[in-house]
Amino acid sequence: MKLDNKIILIALLALLTTKLYAEPVSGYEYIKPETRTMQDDDFSNPGLLAVDRGQELFNKKYETDKTCSDCHGKEGEMFNKKRLARYPMYRNRSNEIITLQKRIRNCQATITENPLQTDHPDLISLETFVRNRAHGEIVNIQTEGPVAEEIKEGEKLYTTRYGLIDMSCQHCHDFYPGQMIRGQKISQGQANGFPAYRLATGEMANLHLRIQQCMTLLRAEPFATDSKEIEQLGLYLMSRSNGLAIETPAVRY
Numbered sequence: 236m237k238l239d240n241k242i243i244l245i246a247l248l249a250l251l252t253t254k255l256y257a258e259p260v261s262g263y264e265y266i267k268p269e270t271r272t273m274q275d276d277d278f279s280n281p282g283l284l285a286v287d288r289g290q291e292l293f294n295k296k297y298e299t300d301k302t303c304s305d306c307h308g309k310e311g312e313m314f315n316k317k318r319l320a321r322y323p324m325y326r327n328r329s330n331e332i333i334t335l336q337k338r339i340r341n342c343q344a345t346i347t348e349n350p351l352q353t354d355h356p357d358l359i360s361l362e363t364f365v366r367n368r369a370h371g372e373i374v375n376i377q378t379e380g381p382v383a384e385e386i387k388e389g390e391k392l393y394t395t396r397y398g399l400i401d402m403s404c405q406h407c408h409d410f411y412p413g414q415m416i417r418g419q420k421i422s423q424g425q426a427n428g429f430p431a432y433r434l435a436t437g438e439m440a441n442l443h444l445r446i447q448q449c450m451t452l453l454r455a456e457p458f459a460t461d462s463k464e465i466e467q468l469g470l471y472l473m474s475r476s477n478g479l480a481i482e483t484p485a486v487r488y
């Protein structure tokens with residue numbers, strides 16, 4: 236039997252035995268018990284170092300003598316958690332997906348000549364700190380109106396096959412959650428834990444980096460940083476996580 240037919244057969248079986256459009260389940264439910272313990276313990280969760288680093292940067296004086304905390308509070312306590320849980324959002328005025336990182340950088344650009352490049356480790360630390368302010372808040376991506384078109388594009392990318400492995404995101408994350416692959420349990424590929432600490436790399440990954448890492452796994456050329464595609468796919472993934480609690484910083488393999 237050709238590999239293609241095998242995949243179709245397995246997918247059909249999966250369809251019959253499980254509900255395809257199951258409720259979202261956090262990656263937390265798929266990790267090992269000891270990894271869950273690590274995530275839950277403030278002393279052993281390595282992601283909290285990024286939160287601390289983010290808070291340091293949040294209180295750092297720029298050349299204009301301003302800090303983020305001037306306007307948002309030392310602990311970021313002036314942020315509206317419900318609003319943070321809506322990122323990435325869509326700005327109708329400019330027809331643009333606004334990721335949390337982009338929002339942070341836009342604010343940064345008002346107080347320094349040198350805002351950080353996308354996915355710079357310091358920007359990921361700031362992103363982790365800000366997102367962590369909304370820990371426990373329910374992901375609430377808006378899906379109505381012009382944003383629906385972007386989400387639909389993201390879904391198309393999610394169901395497209397990539398790379399030498401010639402599989403789509405959907406194959407693993409909708410059809411095979413719970414199955415083992417190279418010693419790891421495949422999850423639904425939810426976005427509620429990001430930015431997350433990865434034990435495999437010893438680094439923080441935000442959602443876009445995690446997408447790129449999965450594309451590399453498929454031996455595909457990952458979508459470029461700042462590309463339309465990575466933003467649409469990230470938006471779609473986060474919209475799939477609507478209803479899940481924000482876990483940032485999650486700990487994942």
Ligand code: HEC
Binds near residue numbers: 293301319338
């Ligand atoms: C001079 C004041 C000021 C400074 C300094 C500032 N911000 Fe902001 N920030 C704002 C305002 C005003 C908004 C818009 C709030 C709104 O739309 O209600 C905002 C919005 C945001 C948002 C989006 C919040 C939301 O509810 O959608 C984030 C995240 C953010 N800022 C992060 C930062 C970070 C990180 C820094 C430092 C690099 C920073 N800001 C520096 C004034 C500031």
Ligand code: HEC
Binds near residue numbers: 402419424452487
């Ligand atoms: C061959 C199977 C496979 C395919 C195809 C695949 N992934 Fe993954 N993905 C994994 C594995 C294994 C992990 C790590 C375990 C887990 O969390 O599922 C993972 C993790 C993730 C996570 C992190 C989930 C969490 O809770 O930490 C996201 C997000 C993700 N993948 C997105 C994608 C996207 C987007 C695509 C398509 C471009 C994709 N994956 C394609 C196997 C796959």
